[in-house]
Amino acid sequence: MSILVFVEPNDELSLQALAFARTLGDVRAVSVEGPYAPAAWAAAIVGAAEGSEAIVAAGSDRGNELLAHVAARLDQPFAANVTRIEGDVVTRIRWGGSLLEEARLHGSPRILTVAPHVHAAEEAGAPVELLAPDAADSSPRVIDHVPPAGGGVSLRDAKVVVSGGRGVGSSEGFGIIEELAGLLGGAVGCSRVVTSAGWRPHTDQVGQTGTKISPDLYIACGISGATQHIAGCKGAKKILAINDDPEAPIMASADYAVIGDLHEIVPAISAELRKARG
Amino acid sequence: MRIFVCVKRVPMTGGRIVLTADEQAIDTKHLGFTISPHEECAVEEAVRLVEAHGGESVVLTLGPAEAEEQLRDCMATGADRAILLQTGGEEWDAQATAGAIVDAIRGEEPFDLILFGNESADAGGYQVGIRVACALGLPVVTGLKGIAVEGGQARCEREAGDGRDVYEVPLPAVLTVLEGLNLPRYPSVPGRLRAKSKPLAILEPARPEPRLEKLRLVVPEGQGKQAEVLGEGVAAAPRVVEVLQSLGAA
Numbered sequence: 062m063s064i065l066v067f068v069e070p071n072d073e074l075s076l077q078a079l080a081f082a083r084t085l086g087d088v089r090a091v092s093v094e095g096p097y098a099p100a101a102w103a104a105a106i107v108g109a110a111e112g113s114e115a116i117v118a119a120g121s122d123r124g125n126e127l128l129a130h131v132a133a134r135l136d137q138p139f140a141a142n143v144t145r146i147e148g149d150v151v152t153r154i155r156w157g158g159s160l161l162e163e164a165r166l167h168g169s170p171r172i173l174t175v176a177p178h179v180h181a182a183e184e185a186g187a188p189v190e191l192l193a194p195d196a197a198d199s200s201p202r203v204i205d206h207v208p209p210a211g212g213g214v215s216l217r218d219a220k221v222v223v224s225g226g227r228g229v230g231s232s233e234g235f236g237i238i239e240e241l242a243g244l245l246g247g248a249v250g251c252s253r254v255v256t257s258a259g260w261r262p263h264t265d266q267v268g269q270t271g272t273k274i275s276p277d278l279y280i281a282c283g284i285s286g287a288t289q290h291i292a293g294c295k296g297a298k299k300i301l302a303i304n305d306d307p308e309a310p311i312m313a314s315a316d317y318a319v320i321g322d323l324h325e326i327v328p329a330i331s332a333e334l335r336k337a338r339g
Numbered sequence: 340m341r342i343f344v345c346v347k348r349v350p351m352t353g354g355r356i357v358l359t360a361d362e363q364a365i366d367t368k369h370l371g372f373t374i375s376p377h378e379e380c381a382v383e384e385a386v387r388l389v390e391a392h393g394g395e396s397v398v399l400t401l402g403p404a405e406a407e408e409q410l411r412d413c414m415a416t417g418a419d420r421a422i423l424l425q426t427g428g429e430e431w432d433a434q435a436t437a438g439a440i441v442d443a444i445r446g447e448e449p450f451d452l453i454l455f456g457n458e459s460a461d462a463g464g465y466q467v468g469i470r471v472a473c474a475l476g477l478p479v480v481t482g483l484k485g486i487a488v489e490g491g492q493a494r495c496e497r498e499a500g501d502g503r504d505v506y507e508v509p510l511p512a513v514l515t516v517l518e519g520l521n522l523p524r525y526p527s528v529p530g531r532l533r534a535k536s537k538p539l540a541i542l543e544p545a546r547p548e549p550r551l552e553k554l555r556l557v558v559p560e561g562q563g564k565q566a567e568v569l570g571e572g573v574a575a576a577p578r579v580v581e582v583l584q585s586l587g588a589a
Contacts, residue, residue, distance in 0.1 A: 129466035263519030310354025
Protein backbone atom coordinates (compact mmCIF):
# COMPACT_ATOMS: atom_id res chain seq x y z
CA MET A 62 0.00 0.00 0.00
CA SER A 63 1.34 3.47 -0.81
CA ILE A 64 0.83 5.90 2.04
CA LEU A 65 1.27 9.65 2.18
CA VAL A 66 2.16 10.79 5.70
CA PHE A 67 1.97 14.44 6.75
CA VAL A 68 4.60 15.18 9.39
CA GLU A 69 5.62 18.23 11.36
CA PRO A 70 9.28 18.89 12.17
CA ASN A 71 10.56 17.97 15.66
CA ASP A 72 7.22 16.43 16.53
CA GLU A 73 7.06 13.22 18.58
CA LEU A 74 3.48 12.45 17.50
CA SER A 75 4.44 12.81 13.82
CA LEU A 76 7.21 10.24 14.34
CA GLN A 77 4.70 7.89 15.98
CA ALA A 78 2.33 8.31 13.00
CA LEU A 79 5.20 7.68 10.57
CA ALA A 80 6.14 4.46 12.38
CA PHE A 81 2.49 3.34 12.38
CA ALA A 82 2.20 4.04 8.63
CA ARG A 83 5.38 2.05 7.92
CA THR A 84 3.67 -1.08 9.26
CA LEU A 85 1.09 -0.71 6.50
CA GLY A 86 3.26 -0.22 3.44
CA ASP A 87 5.48 2.18 1.51
CA VAL A 88 5.58 5.58 3.06
CA ARG A 89 6.15 9.02 1.55
CA ALA A 90 6.58 11.73 4.17
CA VAL A 91 5.63 15.34 3.42
CA SER A 92 5.62 18.64 5.27
CA VAL A 93 4.29 22.04 4.16
CA GLU A 94 6.18 25.33 4.29
CA GLY A 95 5.07 28.71 5.53
CA PRO A 96 2.75 29.96 8.28
CA TYR A 97 0.14 27.41 9.27
CA ALA A 98 -2.88 27.72 6.97
CA PRO A 99 -5.05 24.60 7.30
CA ALA A 100 -7.13 24.83 4.11
CA ALA A 101 -4.16 25.84 1.94
CA TRP A 102 -1.95 23.14 3.47
CA ALA A 103 -4.71 20.57 2.92
CA ALA A 104 -4.89 21.54 -0.76
CA ALA A 105 -1.14 20.95 -1.06
CA ILE A 106 -1.49 17.54 0.65
CA VAL A 107 -4.34 16.58 -1.69
CA GLY A 108 -2.16 17.54 -4.65
CA ALA A 109 0.66 15.34 -3.42
CA ALA A 110 -1.65 12.43 -2.59
CA GLU A 111 -2.53 11.42 -6.15
CA GLY A 112 -2.07 7.67 -6.38
CA SER A 113 -1.78 7.19 -2.61
CA GLU A 114 -3.97 4.52 -1.10
CA ALA A 115 -3.91 6.12 2.32
CA ILE A 116 -3.27 9.54 3.84
CA VAL A 117 -2.04 9.53 7.45
CA ALA A 118 -1.13 12.14 10.06
CA ALA A 119 -0.78 12.32 13.83
CA GLY A 120 -3.95 12.72 15.89
CA SER A 121 -2.75 16.13 17.04
CA ASP A 122 -4.71 19.39 16.80
CA ARG A 123 -3.18 20.16 13.42
CA GLY A 124 -3.18 16.57 12.16
CA ASN A 125 -6.88 16.13 12.83
CA GLU A 126 -7.70 19.52 11.37
CA LEU A 127 -5.64 19.05 8.21
CA LEU A 128 -6.98 15.60 7.39
CA ALA A 129 -10.56 16.75 8.03
CA HIS A 130 -9.95 19.43 5.38
CA VAL A 131 -8.35 16.84 3.08
CA ALA A 132 -11.32 14.50 3.53
CA ALA A 133 -13.82 17.32 2.93
CA ARG A 134 -12.03 18.30 -0.32
CA LEU A 135 -11.94 14.69 -1.51
CA ASP A 136 -15.48 13.92 -0.23
CA GLN A 137 -14.11 10.83 1.53
CA PRO A 138 -14.61 9.56 5.08
CA PHE A 139 -12.00 10.41 7.74
CA ALA A 140 -11.26 8.37 10.87
CA ALA A 141 -9.62 10.39 13.65
CA ASN A 142 -7.43 8.88 16.39
CA VAL A 143 -7.07 5.37 15.04
CA THR A 144 -5.33 2.75 17.18
CA ARG A 145 -5.22 0.05 14.52
CA ILE A 146 -6.28 -0.66 10.96
CA GLU A 147 -6.87 -3.98 9.20
CA GLY A 148 -7.94 -3.71 5.59
CA ASP A 149 -10.68 -1.09 5.61
CA VAL A 150 -11.63 -1.62 9.27
CA VAL A 151 -10.25 0.82 11.82
CA THR A 152 -10.32 0.81 15.59
CA ARG A 153 -10.60 4.38 16.81
CA ILE A 154 -10.96 6.32 20.03
CA ARG A 155 -14.23 7.64 21.47
CA TRP A 156 -14.89 9.49 24.72
CA GLY A 157 -11.28 10.65 24.96
CA GLY A 158 -10.11 7.03 25.18
CA SER A 159 -12.72 5.59 27.56
CA LEU A 160 -14.36 3.74 24.65
CA LEU A 161 -13.20 2.25 21.34
CA GLU A 162 -15.09 1.95 18.07
CA GLU A 163 -14.53 -0.52 15.24
CA ALA A 164 -15.65 1.03 11.96
CA ARG A 165 -15.39 0.38 8.23
CA LEU A 166 -14.02 3.13 5.98
CA HIS A 167 -16.04 3.14 2.76
CA GLY A 168 -13.75 5.23 0.65
CA SER A 169 -10.43 5.70 -1.06
CA PRO A 170 -7.86 6.90 -0.22
CA ARG A 171 -8.15 5.83 3.43
CA ILE A 172 -7.80 9.00 5.47
CA LEU A 173 -6.89 8.61 9.14
CA THR A 174 -4.97 10.12 12.00
CA VAL A 175 -3.05 7.99 14.48
CA ALA A 176 -4.08 8.17 18.14
CA PRO A 177 -1.27 9.64 20.29
CA HIS A 178 0.94 7.19 22.19
CA VAL A 179 -0.38 3.94 20.72
CA HIS A 180 2.68 3.31 18.58
CA ALA A 181 6.31 3.91 19.37
CA ALA A 182 8.05 6.65 17.42
CA GLU A 183 10.86 5.86 15.03
CA GLU A 184 13.40 8.25 13.58
CA ALA A 185 12.26 9.83 10.33
CA GLY A 186 14.75 7.83 8.30
CA ALA A 187 13.59 8.67 4.78
CA PRO A 188 13.65 12.29 3.59
CA VAL A 189 10.65 14.54 4.16
CA GLU A 190 9.43 16.36 1.04
CA LEU A 191 8.53 20.00 1.56
CA LEU A 192 5.35 21.07 -0.23
CA ALA A 193 4.54 24.69 -1.06
CA PRO A 194 0.96 25.90 -0.61
CA ASP A 195 -0.69 27.93 -3.36
CA ALA A 196 0.48 31.53 -2.92
CA ALA A 197 -2.89 32.83 -4.14
CA ASP A 198 -4.80 30.95 -1.43
CA SER A 199 -6.41 33.46 0.94
CA SER A 200 -7.92 31.04 3.46
CA PRO A 201 -7.28 31.63 7.17
CA ARG A 202 -3.70 31.41 8.38
CA VAL A 203 -1.77 32.18 11.55
CA ILE A 204 -0.95 35.90 11.53
CA ASP A 205 0.53 36.27 15.00
CA HIS A 206 1.64 34.34 18.07
CA VAL A 207 0.89 35.52 21.58
CA PRO A 208 3.28 34.30 24.31
CA PRO A 209 1.82 32.51 27.33
CA ALA A 210 0.84 34.41 30.47
CA GLY A 211 3.83 33.93 32.75
CA GLY A 212 4.58 32.13 35.93
CA GLY A 213 4.23 28.83 37.69
CA VAL A 214 4.78 25.26 36.69
CA SER A 215 2.95 24.44 33.46
CA LEU A 216 0.24 21.82 34.05
CA ARG A 217 1.12 19.96 30.88
CA ASP A 218 4.83 19.64 31.72
CA ALA A 219 4.70 19.19 35.51
CA LYS A 220 6.16 15.95 36.88
CA VAL A 221 3.83 16.13 39.87
CA VAL A 222 0.24 17.40 39.80
CA VAL A 223 -1.92 17.85 42.89
CA SER A 224 -5.52 18.06 41.78
CA GLY A 225 -8.80 18.89 43.50
CA GLY A 226 -12.39 18.02 42.74
CA ARG A 227 -15.86 18.63 44.12
CA GLY A 228 -14.68 17.48 47.56
CA VAL A 229 -12.49 20.56 47.93
CA GLY A 230 -15.70 22.52 48.28
CA SER A 231 -14.70 26.06 47.32
CA SER A 232 -12.10 28.27 45.71
CA GLU A 233 -10.58 28.98 49.13
CA GLY A 234 -10.39 25.25 49.78
CA PHE A 235 -7.70 25.02 47.12
CA GLY A 236 -5.24 26.70 49.49
CA ILE A 237 -4.21 23.31 50.90
CA ILE A 238 -3.90 21.88 47.37
CA GLU A 239 -1.64 24.75 46.33
CA GLU A 240 0.41 24.25 49.50
CA LEU A 241 1.08 20.58 48.80
CA ALA A 242 1.78 21.25 45.11
CA GLY A 243 4.26 23.94 46.13
CA LEU A 244 6.09 21.60 48.51
CA LEU A 245 6.36 18.96 45.76
CA GLY A 246 7.41 21.46 43.08
CA GLY A 247 4.32 20.54 41.10
CA ALA A 248 1.32 22.13 39.42
CA VAL A 249 -2.26 22.46 40.62
CA GLY A 250 -4.99 20.70 38.62
CA CYS A 251 -8.72 20.33 39.02
CA SER A 252 -11.78 18.52 37.74
CA ARG A 253 -14.51 19.92 35.48
CA VAL A 254 -16.92 20.31 38.40
CA VAL A 255 -14.45 22.80 39.86
CA THR A 256 -14.09 24.91 36.72
CA SER A 257 -17.83 24.87 36.00
CA ALA A 258 -18.34 26.24 39.50
CA GLY A 259 -15.79 28.98 38.81
CA TRP A 260 -13.45 27.91 41.67
CA ARG A 261 -10.41 27.52 39.35
CA PRO A 262 -9.67 28.70 35.80
CA HIS A 263 -10.14 26.30 32.91
CA THR A 264 -6.35 26.25 32.42
CA ASP A 265 -6.17 24.12 35.60
CA GLN A 266 -8.69 21.56 34.35
CA VAL A 267 -7.51 17.99 33.77
CA GLY A 268 -9.72 15.85 31.58
CA GLN A 269 -11.10 15.01 28.15
CA THR A 270 -12.05 18.65 27.45
CA GLY A 271 -9.28 20.13 29.59
CA THR A 272 -5.57 19.31 29.55
CA LYS A 273 -4.42 15.71 29.14
CA ILE A 274 -1.38 15.14 31.31
CA SER A 275 1.13 12.38 31.96
CA PRO A 276 3.02 13.35 35.13
CA ASP A 277 5.13 10.96 37.17
CA LEU A 278 2.63 11.40 40.01
CA TYR A 279 -1.01 12.56 40.04
CA ILE A 280 -2.59 13.19 43.45
CA ALA A 281 -6.39 13.35 43.08
CA CYS A 282 -8.09 14.95 46.11
CA GLY A 283 -11.87 14.73 46.38
CA ILE A 284 -12.19 13.67 42.75
CA SER A 285 -14.72 10.92 42.09
CA GLY A 286 -13.16 9.78 38.81
CA ALA A 287 -15.66 10.40 36.01
CA THR A 288 -14.54 8.74 32.77
CA GLN A 289 -13.91 12.12 31.14
CA HIS A 290 -11.55 13.04 34.01
CA ILE A 291 -9.69 9.72 33.84
CA ALA A 292 -9.26 10.35 30.11
CA GLY A 293 -7.11 13.32 31.12
CA CYS A 294 -4.93 11.73 33.82
CA LYS A 295 -4.58 8.04 32.91
CA GLY A 296 -1.21 8.84 31.37
CA ALA A 297 0.19 9.44 34.87
CA LYS A 298 2.80 6.91 35.97
CA LYS A 299 1.31 6.72 39.46
CA ILE A 300 -1.99 7.97 40.83
CA LEU A 301 -2.73 8.59 44.52
CA ALA A 302 -6.42 9.11 45.33
CA ILE A 303 -7.47 10.91 48.51
CA ASN A 304 -11.21 10.45 48.97
CA ASP A 305 -13.73 9.75 51.70
CA ASP A 306 -15.45 7.14 49.49
CA PRO A 307 -13.52 3.86 49.17
CA GLU A 308 -15.86 2.87 46.29
CA ALA A 309 -15.33 6.03 44.22
CA PRO A 310 -14.72 5.18 40.54
CA ILE A 311 -11.25 6.72 40.72
CA MET A 312 -10.10 3.80 42.90
CA ALA A 313 -10.16 1.56 39.81
CA SER A 314 -7.52 3.79 38.20
CA ALA A 315 -5.42 4.58 41.29
CA ASP A 316 -2.20 2.95 42.46
CA TYR A 317 -2.55 4.24 46.04
CA ALA A 318 -5.41 5.54 48.13
CA VAL A 319 -5.97 7.32 51.41
CA ILE A 320 -9.51 7.18 52.73
CA GLY A 321 -10.87 10.13 54.68
CA ASP A 322 -11.42 13.88 54.68
CA LEU A 323 -8.98 15.62 52.33
CA HIS A 324 -9.28 18.84 54.38
CA GLU A 325 -7.43 17.02 57.18
CA ILE A 326 -5.30 14.61 55.15
CA VAL A 327 -3.76 17.05 52.67
CA PRO A 328 -2.45 19.48 55.33
CA ALA A 329 -1.20 16.47 57.33
CA ILE A 330 0.84 15.30 54.34
CA SER A 331 2.24 18.81 53.91
CA ALA A 332 3.16 18.95 57.61
CA GLU A 333 4.81 15.52 57.42
CA LEU A 334 6.82 16.63 54.36
CA ARG A 335 8.04 19.74 56.20
CA LYS A 336 8.99 17.56 59.18
CA ALA A 337 10.90 15.14 56.96
CA ARG A 338 12.84 18.04 55.42
CA GLY A 339 13.84 19.26 58.90
CA MET B 340 -26.02 39.22 13.76
CA ARG B 341 -27.43 35.76 13.02
CA ILE B 342 -25.42 33.02 14.67
CA PHE B 343 -26.01 29.28 14.35
CA VAL B 344 -24.72 26.93 17.05
CA CYS B 345 -24.65 23.22 16.33
CA VAL B 346 -24.87 20.91 19.34
CA LYS B 347 -25.10 17.18 19.97
CA ARG B 348 -27.07 15.25 22.58
CA VAL B 349 -24.69 12.96 24.50
CA PRO B 350 -25.14 10.82 27.63
CA MET B 351 -23.59 11.81 30.96
CA THR B 352 -21.42 8.74 31.35
CA GLY B 353 -20.38 9.03 35.02
CA GLY B 354 -17.74 6.67 36.35
CA ARG B 355 -18.12 3.68 34.07
CA ILE B 356 -19.17 2.99 30.49
CA VAL B 357 -21.49 0.02 29.99
CA LEU B 358 -22.57 -1.11 26.52
CA THR B 359 -25.85 -2.51 25.26
CA ALA B 360 -25.84 -6.26 24.60
CA ASP B 361 -25.51 -5.72 20.84
CA GLU B 362 -22.36 -3.58 21.40
CA GLN B 363 -23.83 -0.83 19.25
CA ALA B 364 -24.29 1.87 21.86
CA ILE B 365 -23.72 2.91 25.44
CA ASP B 366 -26.47 1.60 27.74
CA THR B 367 -28.20 4.85 28.70
CA LYS B 368 -31.05 3.35 30.72
CA HIS B 369 -29.86 5.05 33.91
CA LEU B 370 -28.11 8.04 32.41
CA GLY B 371 -29.07 11.65 31.93
CA PHE B 372 -28.19 13.62 28.80
CA THR B 373 -26.47 16.89 28.05
CA ILE B 374 -24.58 18.53 25.19
CA SER B 375 -20.82 18.20 24.67
CA PRO B 376 -18.77 20.50 26.98
CA HIS B 377 -17.19 22.43 24.09
CA GLU B 378 -20.67 23.17 22.76
CA GLU B 379 -21.83 24.68 26.05
CA CYS B 380 -19.17 27.30 25.50
CA ALA B 381 -20.26 27.74 21.87
CA VAL B 382 -23.85 28.43 22.97
CA GLU B 383 -22.65 30.87 25.65
CA GLU B 384 -20.46 32.68 23.10
CA ALA B 385 -23.36 33.02 20.66
CA VAL B 386 -25.64 34.39 23.38
CA ARG B 387 -22.95 36.91 24.44
CA LEU B 388 -22.33 38.03 20.84
CA VAL B 389 -26.04 38.64 20.29
CA GLU B 390 -26.23 40.51 23.62
CA ALA B 391 -23.40 42.74 22.41
CA HIS B 392 -24.30 43.14 18.74
CA GLY B 393 -28.03 42.44 18.50
CA GLY B 394 -29.64 39.86 16.23
CA GLU B 395 -30.49 36.25 16.99
CA SER B 396 -28.84 32.97 17.91
CA VAL B 397 -30.22 29.71 16.52
CA VAL B 398 -29.31 26.37 18.09
CA LEU B 399 -29.45 23.34 15.86
CA THR B 400 -29.00 19.62 16.44
CA LEU B 401 -29.19 16.37 14.49
CA GLY B 402 -30.69 13.82 16.83
CA PRO B 403 -33.67 11.83 18.07
CA ALA B 404 -36.93 13.44 19.17
CA GLU B 405 -35.57 13.45 22.76
CA ALA B 406 -32.91 15.95 21.68
CA GLU B 407 -35.59 18.62 22.04
CA GLU B 408 -34.59 18.52 25.74
CA GLN B 409 -31.09 19.78 24.86
CA LEU B 410 -32.46 22.45 22.52
CA ARG B 411 -34.78 23.75 25.27
CA ASP B 412 -31.77 23.81 27.67
CA CYS B 413 -29.84 25.94 25.16
CA MET B 414 -32.79 28.28 24.75
CA ALA B 415 -33.02 28.50 28.54
CA THR B 416 -29.51 29.97 28.58
CA GLY B 417 -30.47 32.50 25.93
CA ALA B 418 -30.57 31.01 22.42
CA ASP B 419 -33.51 32.55 20.55
CA ARG B 420 -34.81 29.63 18.51
CA ALA B 421 -34.01 26.03 17.66
CA ILE B 422 -33.99 23.58 14.77
CA LEU B 423 -34.20 19.83 15.34
CA LEU B 424 -33.00 17.67 12.45
CA GLN B 425 -34.84 14.62 13.67
CA THR B 426 -33.50 11.11 13.20
CA GLY B 427 -34.88 7.74 14.25
CA GLY B 428 -32.25 7.56 17.00
CA GLU B 429 -29.58 5.82 14.92
CA GLU B 430 -26.09 7.35 14.79
CA TRP B 431 -25.20 9.35 11.67
CA ASP B 432 -21.56 9.58 10.61
CA ALA B 433 -19.79 12.93 10.24
CA GLN B 434 -20.35 13.30 6.50
CA ALA B 435 -24.07 12.58 6.83
CA THR B 436 -24.37 14.94 9.81
CA ALA B 437 -22.57 17.75 7.99
CA GLY B 438 -24.71 17.24 4.90
CA ALA B 439 -27.95 17.55 6.86
CA ILE B 440 -26.70 20.67 8.68
CA VAL B 441 -25.68 22.28 5.38
CA ASP B 442 -29.10 21.62 3.86
CA ALA B 443 -30.85 23.14 6.88
CA ILE B 444 -28.65 26.25 7.03
CA ARG B 445 -28.60 26.95 3.28
CA GLY B 446 -32.11 28.36 3.38
CA GLU B 447 -31.28 30.68 6.29
CA GLU B 448 -29.00 33.27 4.74
CA PRO B 449 -27.75 35.77 5.55
CA PHE B 450 -25.88 34.69 8.65
CA ASP B 451 -22.62 35.76 10.27
CA LEU B 452 -21.31 32.74 12.13
CA ILE B 453 -21.79 29.02 12.53
CA LEU B 454 -20.29 27.78 15.80
CA PHE B 455 -19.43 24.16 16.63
CA GLY B 456 -17.65 22.37 19.42
CA ASN B 457 -14.24 21.29 18.13
CA GLU B 458 -15.18 17.64 18.55
CA SER B 459 -18.14 15.84 20.11
CA ALA B 460 -17.67 14.25 23.52
CA ASP B 461 -18.71 10.82 22.28
CA ALA B 462 -17.61 10.15 18.70
CA GLY B 463 -14.77 12.69 18.74
CA GLY B 464 -14.58 12.86 14.92
CA TYR B 465 -12.99 16.35 14.71
CA GLN B 466 -14.57 17.09 11.34
CA VAL B 467 -18.23 18.14 11.18
CA GLY B 468 -17.54 21.89 11.46
CA ILE B 469 -14.82 21.73 8.80
CA ARG B 470 -17.03 19.74 6.42
CA VAL B 471 -19.90 22.22 6.82
CA ALA B 472 -17.54 25.14 6.13
CA CYS B 473 -16.11 23.50 3.01
CA ALA B 474 -19.57 22.67 1.65
CA LEU B 475 -20.75 26.26 2.17
CA GLY B 476 -17.51 27.78 0.87
CA LEU B 477 -16.82 29.51 4.19
CA PRO B 478 -13.52 30.10 6.00
CA VAL B 479 -13.12 27.99 9.14
CA VAL B 480 -10.84 28.19 12.17
CA THR B 481 -10.90 25.49 14.81
CA GLY B 482 -9.94 24.79 18.41
CA LEU B 483 -10.58 28.34 19.60
CA LYS B 484 -10.06 29.64 23.11
CA GLY B 485 -10.69 33.30 22.23
CA ILE B 486 -13.02 35.10 19.79
CA ALA B 487 -13.43 38.86 19.29
CA VAL B 488 -15.86 40.11 16.63
CA GLU B 489 -15.51 43.59 15.22
CA GLY B 490 -16.32 45.23 11.91
CA GLY B 491 -17.25 42.09 10.03
CA GLN B 492 -14.11 40.24 11.17
CA ALA B 493 -13.39 37.73 13.90
CA ARG B 494 -10.00 37.76 15.64
CA CYS B 495 -9.48 34.25 16.93
CA GLU B 496 -6.98 32.71 19.35
CA ARG B 497 -5.99 29.08 19.60
CA GLU B 498 -3.46 27.45 21.93
CA ALA B 499 -0.36 26.28 20.13
CA GLY B 500 2.98 25.24 21.59
CA ASP B 501 3.74 27.89 24.15
CA GLY B 502 1.14 30.58 23.92
CA ARG B 503 -1.54 31.15 21.28
CA ASP B 504 -1.74 31.44 17.51
CA VAL B 505 -3.87 34.31 16.21
CA TYR B 506 -6.10 34.19 13.11
CA GLU B 507 -8.33 36.82 11.55
CA VAL B 508 -11.31 35.71 9.48
CA PRO B 509 -13.88 37.74 7.59
CA LEU B 510 -17.51 36.96 8.35
CA PRO B 511 -19.49 34.91 7.51
CA ALA B 512 -17.33 32.11 8.88
CA VAL B 513 -17.39 28.79 10.72
CA LEU B 514 -15.61 28.64 14.06
CA THR B 515 -15.11 25.57 16.25
CA VAL B 516 -14.42 26.17 19.91
CA LEU B 517 -12.96 24.47 22.97
CA GLU B 518 -14.23 24.47 26.54
CA GLY B 519 -12.43 27.29 28.32
CA LEU B 520 -13.49 29.84 25.70
CA ASN B 521 -15.78 31.28 28.36
CA LEU B 522 -17.61 30.23 31.54
CA PRO B 523 -21.16 29.28 30.51
CA ARG B 524 -24.01 30.68 32.56
CA TYR B 525 -26.50 28.46 34.36
CA PRO B 526 -30.06 28.74 33.03
CA SER B 527 -32.35 30.76 35.26
CA VAL B 528 -35.86 29.66 36.23
CA PRO B 529 -37.45 32.46 34.14
CA GLY B 530 -35.09 31.41 31.33
CA ARG B 531 -36.39 27.86 31.48
CA LEU B 532 -39.98 29.05 31.41
CA ARG B 533 -39.34 31.30 28.41
CA ALA B 534 -37.58 28.46 26.61
CA LYS B 535 -40.74 26.36 26.64
CA SER B 536 -42.44 28.74 24.22
CA LYS B 537 -39.48 29.75 22.04
CA PRO B 538 -39.79 28.53 18.42
CA LEU B 539 -38.52 25.01 17.65
CA ALA B 540 -38.71 23.78 14.06
CA ILE B 541 -38.49 20.08 13.23
CA LEU B 542 -37.09 18.76 9.95
CA GLU B 543 -36.60 15.14 8.93
CA PRO B 544 -33.55 14.76 6.71
CA ALA B 545 -33.10 11.58 4.69
CA ARG B 546 -30.21 9.44 5.98
CA PRO B 547 -27.52 8.54 3.44
CA GLU B 548 -25.49 5.31 3.67
CA PRO B 549 -22.70 5.66 6.22
CA ARG B 550 -19.17 6.16 4.78
CA LEU B 551 -17.52 5.64 8.22
CA GLU B 552 -19.70 2.72 9.24
CA LYS B 553 -19.72 1.86 12.95
CA LEU B 554 -19.42 -1.92 13.34
CA ARG B 555 -19.29 -2.19 17.13
CA LEU B 556 -18.12 -0.49 20.31
CA VAL B 557 -15.56 -1.97 22.70
CA VAL B 558 -14.77 -0.96 26.27
CA PRO B 559 -10.95 -0.96 26.49
CA GLU B 560 -9.37 -3.25 29.07
CA GLY B 561 -8.62 -1.41 32.28
CA GLN B 562 -5.09 -1.18 33.52
CA GLY B 563 -6.14 -3.76 36.12
CA LYS B 564 -5.07 -1.54 38.97
CA GLN B 565 -5.95 -2.30 42.55
CA ALA B 566 -5.36 0.79 44.69
CA GLU B 567 -3.13 0.04 47.66
CA VAL B 568 -4.79 1.72 50.65
CA LEU B 569 -2.02 3.52 52.54
CA GLY B 570 -4.23 4.31 55.51
CA GLU B 571 -7.13 6.31 56.78
CA GLY B 572 -7.25 9.95 57.77
CA VAL B 573 -4.26 11.96 59.01
CA ALA B 574 -2.66 8.77 60.39
CA ALA B 575 -1.79 7.84 56.80
CA ALA B 576 0.40 10.92 56.28
CA PRO B 577 3.77 9.34 57.28
CA ARG B 578 3.16 6.35 54.99
CA VAL B 579 2.21 8.72 52.15
CA VAL B 580 5.47 10.62 52.57
CA GLU B 581 7.41 7.31 52.47
CA VAL B 582 5.71 6.46 49.19
CA LEU B 583 6.37 9.94 47.78
CA GLN B 584 10.03 9.59 48.71
CA SER B 585 10.25 6.14 47.11
CA LEU B 586 8.80 7.63 43.91
CA GLY B 587 11.38 10.39 44.00
CA ALA B 588 8.62 13.00 44.28
CA ALA B 589 9.51 14.23 47.77
